[in-house]
Amino acid sequence: MELKAKATFDGIDISEIRKMNALAGPDTINLGIGQLPNDLPPALAEQGGEAFAAGKTRYTPNPGMAELRELVARYHGEKCGKTISADQVVICNGAEGALWNILFTYLEAGDEVLIPEIAFTVYETITKMQGAVPRFYRDVASLDALITEKTKFVVINSPNNPTGQILPVEDIRTLARLAEERGFYLISDEIYSELYLDGEAPASPLTYTDRVIVVDGISKRAAATGLRIGWTVSPLAVTKPMVISNQYITSCASSVSQFAALRSLDGSSDGFVADVRADLTAKRDFAYEQLSSMEGIKVEKPLGAFYIFPDISAFGTSKEVALKILDRADLLTIPGLAFGTGGDRFIRISYAVDEADLRTAMERLKELFATWSDNES
Numbered sequence: 001m002e003l004k005a006k007a008t009f010d011g012i013d014i015s016e017i018r019k020m021n022a023l024a025g026p027d028t029i030n031l032g033i034g035q036l037p038n039d040l041p042p043a044l045a046e047q048g049g050e051a052f053a054a055g056k057t058r059y060t061p062n063p064g065m066a067e068l069r070e071l072v073a074r075y076h077g078e079k080c081g082k083t084i085s086a087d088q089v090v091i092c093n094g095a096e097g098a099l100w101n102i103l104f105t106y107l108e109a110g111d112e113v114l115i116p117e118i119a120f121t122v123y124e125t126i127t128k129m130q131g132a133v134p135r136f137y138r139d140v141a142s143l144d145a146l147i148t149e150k151t152k153f154v155v156i157n158s159p160n161n162p163t164g165q166i167l168p169v170e171d172i173r174t175l176a177r178l179a180e181e182r183g184f185y186l187i188s189d190e191i192y193s194e195l196y197l198d199g200e201a202p203a204s205p206l207t208y209t210d211r212v213i214v215v216d217g218i219s220k221r222a223a224a225t226g227l228r229i230g231w232t233v234s235p236l237a238v239t240k241p242m243v244i245s246n247q248y249i250t251s252c253a254s255s256v257s258q259f260a261a262l263r264s265l266d267g268s269s270d271g272f273v274a275d276v277r278a279d280l281t282a283k284r285d286f287a288y289e290q291l292s293s294m295e296g297i298k299v300e301k302p303l304g305a306f307y308i309f310p311d312i313s314a315f316g317t318s319k320e321v322a323l324k325i326l327d328r329a330d331l332l333t334i335p336g337l338a339f340g341t342g343g344d345r346f347i348r349i350s351y352a353v354d355e356a357d358l359r360t361a362m363e364r365l366k367e368l369f370a371t372w373s374d375n376e377s
């Protein structure tokens with residue numbers, strides 16, 4: 001018998017982001033990556049090294065080290081003005097591992113998950129892999145009409161990948177009310193929540209309702225995508241089955257990475273995050289100003305994360321435009337189609353790159369868009 005992936009994998013492939021990244025040449029300026037270019041905050045690097053040296057290389061408890069769960073509980077509790085216990089936290093393999101854990105544990109075939117029309121595609125893919133049904137909403141105002149008795153989860157992601165937008169607190173309150181009234185749970189992906197650029201931290205629905213599973217982690221805030229530390233925070237009864245899943249999926253997250261992650265939450269990396277915010281704000285302002293001045297481009301100012309998402313539809317589909325930018329300007333950008341069909345008018349540019357590269361990239365884009373038809377291939 002031929003071995004064939006199970007039916008729920010039909011039509012699922014590696015992401016467009018990965019495919020696009022594979023096309024980058026040795027000199028390509030890569031504006032396609034979803035991570036900070038910074039080295040690890042020194043406190044994390046030291047702590048990780050100490051963990052190796054001290055032989056802290058054994059299994060930890062399935063839901064994660066008690067000390068780390070305590071810090072995570074304290075962090076979200078302070079943020080939301082609630083008492084959260086360490087028992088409500090599961091430490092996973094990155095935020096993506098956390099998303100897998102939630103959807104694997106809770107989705108039955110036929111359940112519906114409401115996902116933003118333009119979003120990180122992992123929500124849609126993992127939902128499909130469970131035999132459940134992803135459905136898409138444009139904005140919070142249009143959400144109500146899409147909720148059915150099969151709606152188990154509504155996903156939000158603020159600050160958003162790829163748009164960099166932050167949900168206003170009124171929307172967060174509306175979502176919390178709808179969750180209570182209509183009986184679904186929110187999945188609040190807060191992985192970029194520390195990377196807000198205009199002074200005000202994004203609101204979390206956990207402040208307003210307990211019908212929420214928060215997803216967060218250190219990948220983005222601590223330039224630590226390779227350490228693979230993420231987590232969920234949820235009501236105790238919701239958490240318990242996910243602890244069981246975590247055991248069978250992975251036993252536990254990496255011990256040394258969990259040790260390092262302690263220093264992301266105990267205050268010793270706050271200076272790092274403040275510096276990153278200042279750096280990203282300057283780069284965001286520069287990229288926004290440059291793109292706004294380019295003929296044919298429409299762009300909204302992003303408020304967080306490190307992406308800007310210009311509308312390039314005057315020049316072609318997102319894939320055509322991203323491929324031409326790669327071919328003619330040696331810049332890697334991500335076609336908006338990678339974030340759903342609603343994204344096809346846009347390309348995603350990560351401005352979390354070296355300042356000189358960002359300047360060169362913007363010069364090349366300006367030149368390319370100004371002479372677009374001359375370059376017709």
Ligand SMILES: Cc1ncc(COP(=O)(O)O)c(C=O)c1O
Pocket residue numbers: 034093094095096097120157160161189191217218219220225228229230
């Ligand atoms: C919105 C969003 N959620 C989750 C993740 C996954 O984060 P991690 O690397 O911690 O798995 C990413 C990574 O790009 C992301 O953009």
